[in-house]
Amino acid sequence: MKYWVAAAVLASTALAAPAAAQAPEVTYIHAGHLLDRPGEAPRGPSTIVVREGKVAEIRAGLVPAEDGAKLVDLSRATVLPGLIDMHVHLLGIGGDPLQARLTRLNTEPEDAVFIGAGNARRTLEAGFTTVRDLGGSARGIRALRDAIDRGDVTGPTVVNAGEPISVTGGHGDPLNGLAEPFAHAVAESVENTCNGPDDCRRAVRRQVGLGAQVIKFMATGGVLSNVSGGLGRAMQPDEMKAIVETAHALGRKTAAHSHAAEGTRAAVEAGVDTIEHGTFLDDATIKLMKAHGTWLVPTMLAPRAALAQARGGMLPPATIPKAEQAAAAAMESHRRAIAAGVKVAFGTDTGVSKHGDNAQEFALMVEAGMTPAQAIKAATVGAAEALDRPGLGRIAPGLPADIIAVDGDPLADVRELEDVDFVMKGGKVIKQEGEAQ
Ligand SMILES: [Zn+2]
Structure with missing residues (x-):
């Protein structure tokens, strides 16, 4: 048994060793418009020089490529991080x-990871070079994250949460609604539920042990869980405090799934870094988020998709009233938060x-009151700040060459970003099509 554990540890160490992805040494990118620092004004025609996966320099105008360098002509496109x-x-x-x-009953964990690899590729091809994965098998997402970092799988850089921490019976308890024979089989492997501050500290440490880079917890009920517990606060304030303190002490940021304002307030007071969904924000909660510098991650696409699925009979009956409530409230709630200047x-x-x-999601953010420039900033510079990864979200010398392009002007019509024509990750061209050739 001991030998087996030692071998597994050795194997996982070997797997984690980085290997450089194949990329041409030098690439010159001719950009028609360059939004290198979203939130600031774009530049006119510019040349980005990429060396060994990183941005080496940005020059004004369309500078001819040096000998041996590859030229990517995006001179009719808008180029952004x-x-x-x-x-x-x-x-x-x-x-x-x-x-x-x-x-589900015929799907192995390995299947879920390979399906995830396909999802990762589609996500990257849509222009998303970094994602934060907020919940799924801790082992599976760790394996996918590392496979992408090694270059074995094509996908965005993943910042992973592992399994979300939930109270027993809360949104995120894998035993919810399971018939008895299956509940027995699943119960043995449940590690993400906790009750009381000490137990919740254990759950955080366990997720970190499984490779979580960020800790997600369920402050309130959720739309998709098969229980009729509503969207109210599920976790006690002392449990949230224990989770956030333990995660921060281990150098992990925290994300709270939260619908009801009562849950959001308790999570913000516990020191959480991001509020996910924030479906029912009232003025007092918005004020509190501003005072604490808490980020809002609105996820406006989700209630719309869930409502369509619930009404279409694709979800259990208990989810229908919750999906109705959430979809109706979310837009108004986010509109208020955006108007008040909450960080998004x-x-x-x-x-x-x-x-x-x-x-x-961009069009929904604009519908909720953001300008296209603010929405793009929220998906680049803003998100990088919320992730505490200042090397992401900009195009600047020394940073990884994660670069996309669209053939229209996303600052005029943010829906241009729904059709990304060019994607480069770490200096490697992933996608190049249409006008942007
Ligand atoms: Zn989620």
């Missing part, structure tokens, strides 16, 4: 809950909606 989605679920079938339920980072909860459709 790779997008960041702060809330996705890569593993397993996304956007089709009926299919997911039908195939782009996130979609993709996995509820379909992988690759992530950019549809």
Whole structure:
């Protein structure tokens, strides 16, 4: 037994060793318009020089490529940093809950990871070069993250949460609604539920042990769980405090799934870094978020997708009233938060909606009161700040060459981002099509 554990540790260490992805040494990118620092004015025609996967320099005008360098002509396109989605679920079938339920009993964890690899590729091809994965098998997402980092799988850089921490019976308890024979089989492997502060500290440490880079917890009930517990606060304030303190002490940021204002307030007071969904924000909660500098990740795509699925009979009956409530309240809630100046980072909860459709969130953000420039900033510079990865979200010398392009002007029509024509990740061209050739 001891030998087996030691061998597994050795194997996982070997797997984690980085290997450089294949990329041409030098690439010159001719950009018609360059939005290298979203939030600031774009530049006119510019040349980005990429060396060994990183941006080496940005020069004004369309500078001829040096000998031996590859030239990418995006002189009729708008070039901007790779997008960041702060809330996705890569593993397993996304956007089709009926299919997911039908195939669950015959799906191995390995299947979920390979399906996740396909989802990762679609996400990257849609222009998202970094995602934060907020919940799924901790082992599976760690394996996918590392496979992408090694270059074995094509996908965005993944910042992963592992399994979300939930109270027993809360949104995220894998035993909810399971028939007795299956509940027995599943119960042995449940590690993400906790009750009371000490037990919740254990759950955080366990997820970190499984490779979580960020800790997600369920402050309130959720739309998609098969219980009728509503969307109210599920976790006690002392449990949230224990989770956030333990995660921060281990150098991990925290994300709270939260619908009801009571849950959001308790999570913000506990020191959480991002509020996911924030479906029912009132003025007092908005004020509190501003005072604490808490980020809102609105995920406006999710309630729309969930409502369509619930009404279409693809979800259990208990989810229908919750989906109705959430979809009705979310837009108004986010509109108030945006008007008040709460910090917003782009996130979609993709996995509820379909992988690759992530950019549809931009139009909803604009509908809720953001300018296209603010929405793009939320998916680049803003998200990088919320992730505490200042090397992402900009195109600048020394930073990884995560670069995309669209053939229209996304600052005039943000829906241009739903059709990304060029994607480069770490200096490697992933996609190049249409006008942007
Ligand atoms: Zn989610």
